[in-house]
Amino acid sequence: MTKSTPTVRNSPDTSSGERQSLRELLDFHRATLAMKCDGLTDEELRQQSMPPSTLSLLGLVRHMAEVERAWFRRTINQETDLPLVWSPEGDYQVAYDASGSTREQAFAAWHAEIEHSRRIEREAESLELTVYAPRWESDVTLRAVMLHMLLEYGRHNGHADFLREGVDGTVGV
Numbered sequence: 001m002t003k004s005t006p007t008v009r010n011s012p013d014t015s016s017g018e019r020q021s022l023r024e025l026l027d028f029h030r031a032t033l034a035m036k037c038d039g040l041t042d043e044e045l046r047q048q049s050m051p052p053s054t055l056s057l058l059g060l061v062r063h064m065a066e067v068e069r070a071w072f073r074r075t076i077n078q079e080t081d082l083p084l085v086w087s088p089e090g091d092y093q094v095a096y097d098a099s100g101s102t103r104e105q106a107f108a109a110w111h112a113e114i115e116h117s118r119r120i121e122r123e124a125e126s127l128e129l130t131v132y133a134p135r136w137e138s139d140v141t142l143r144a145v146m147l148h149m150l151l152e153y154g155r156h157n158g159h160a161d162f163l164r165e166g167v168d169g170t171v172g173v
Contacts, residue, residue, distance in 0.1 A: 029153035058098035068113035
């Protein structure tokens with residue numbers, strides 16, 4: 001019965017420049033997902049939304065580890081031979097099924113990918129860094145990837161709102 005320590009979420013500085021704003025907003029959304037999982041046991045984190053969906057809070061954490069890896073390491077950093085965390089075949093849906101996973105496993109993978117993402121973003125000379133993205137079959141800039149990540153987190157944090165409410169009635173945050 002593993003529970004977490006409360007997550008600290010800092011409000012983004014709304015007067016920062018573009019790059020700093022993107023960094024802070026992304027970290028804000030990352031912290032939001034972690035907050036949605038605060039105080040829950042592994043079993044509660046694995047609680048699924050409704051059949052046939054395998055979606056759970058822990059599944060969202062696993063999925064976002066895959067998304068961080070795919071966009072920052074595989075795309076921006078061009079680590080093209082790097083497999084996904086939970087699916088060597090590249091099936092993003094596998095991460096959603098967290099039935100055999102624990103908080104410790106999922107969060108360790110997610111946090112590791114976030115640290116890689118932060119490092120890659122910091123080391124890039126500018127938001128104009130452009131690479132080829134096979135999934136989109138076009139070139140993509142670091143700016144576009146960061147914006148895409150904000151959209152991914154925003155969408156999945158909305159899912160997390162409903163999932164958390166279904167687990168224990170907690171709303172908001």
